[in-house]
Amino acid sequence: xxxxxxxxxxxxxxxxxxxxxxxxxxxxxxxxxxxxxxxxxxxxxxxxxxxxxxxxxxxxxxxxxxxxxxxxxxxxxxxxxxxxxxxxxxxxxxxxxxxxxxxxxxxx
Amino acid sequence: xxxxxxxxxxxxxxxxxxxxxxxxxxxxxxxxxxxxxxxxxxxxxxxxxxxxxxxxxxxxxxxxxxxxxxxxxxxxxxxxxxxxxxxxxxxxxxxxxxxxxxxxxxxxxxxxxxxxx
Numbered sequence: 001x002x003x004x005x006x007x008x009x010x011x012x013x014x015x016x017x018x019x020x021x022x023x024x025x026x027x028x029x030x031x032x033x034x035x036x037x038x039x040x041x042x043x044x045x046x047x048x049x050x051x052x053x054x055x056x057x058x059x060x061x062x063x064x065x066x067x068x069x070x071x072x073x074x075x076x077x078x079x080x081x082x083x084x085x086x087x088x089x090x091x092x093x094x095x096x097x098x099x100x101x102x103x104x105x106x107x108x
Numbered sequence: 109x110x111x112x113x114x115x116x117x118x119x120x121x122x123x124x125x126x127x128x129x130x131x132x133x134x135x136x137x138x139x140x141x142x143x144x145x146x147x148x149x150x151x152x153x154x155x156x157x158x159x160x161x162x163x164x165x166x167x168x169x170x171x172x173x174x175x176x177x178x179x180x181x182x183x184x185x186x187x188x189x190x191x192x193x194x195x196x197x198x199x200x201x202x203x204x205x206x207x208x209x210x211x212x213x214x215x216x217x218x219x220x221x222x223x224x225x
Contacts, residue, residue, distance in 0.1 A: 030211060031211065033213070035216075041218055041219065042198060042217050042218045042219055043198065043200075045213045045214060045215065045216075048212075048213055088151060095153065095164075095166065095167075096141075096153040096164070096166075096211075097153070098143075098150055098151035098153075099150075100150055101151075
C-alpha cells in the first residue's frame with residue numbers, strides 16, 4: 001500500500017486565494033518532499049523538508065511537518081492559474097513513497 | 109544545462125514482448141532513479157542507480173531491471189510484458205545519492221508512455 005495519503009483529492013479555488021493540501025504518512029522518514037505535475041508530464045520538485053524541521057518557505061510556498069502526527073501540509077498563497085496541477089508529497093525513509101496526489105484547479 | 113531526457117517518449121508493445129527505456133541525466137548528476145506511474149497505483153519507486161550500482165530497489169518483480177553506464181546514462185528493461193505494465197515511466201536524476209531512496213532533490217524527465225496491448 002502507498003505510504004502517503006493526500007487530502008483533499010481535488011481542490012478548486014479562485015485566483016488569488018490560498019490553497020492548502022495535506023499529506024499523511026505511515027512510517028518514520030528522513031525527509032518529505034512536495035512535487036508538482038502538469039497534465040501527466042514529468043514532476044517538478046518544489047520543496048524538501050527534513051524530519052528535524054517543522055516549517056519551510058520557498059516563495060509562495062509554505063510547508064509544515066509534524067512528525068508526531070506523521071503529517072505535512074503545503075500552502076500555496078495568492079494562487080495563480082499557472083498553479084493548476086497535481087501536487088504530490090513524497091516521503092524518503094527506508095523506501096521512497098509518493099502520495100496519491102491532490103488535483104488543484106485555479107480558476108482565473 | 110539540458111534537463112533529463114528520456115527516449116522514446118511513446119511506445120506500444122504487445123504482451124510477452126520486452127522493452128528497453130533510456131534515460132540521460134542532467135550533466136554531472138550521478139544518481140538516476142526510475143518510477144512507474146499508473147492511474148490505479150499512482151507513482152511507485154522502481155530503483156535507483158549510482159555509479160553504475162543499484163543502490164535502492166522498490167517492490168517490483170524481477171521482470172523489471174535496470175543498469176547504469178559509466179557516463180551515468182541509465183536503461184530500464186521490462187521483460188515478458190503484461191497489460192498491467194502500461195504506464196508512464198519516469199526517470200529522475202540527482203547530483204549525489206544520500207543512500208536512502210529519494211533522499212535528495214530529484215529532477216524528472218518527461219517520461220516514456222508505454223502501452224501494452
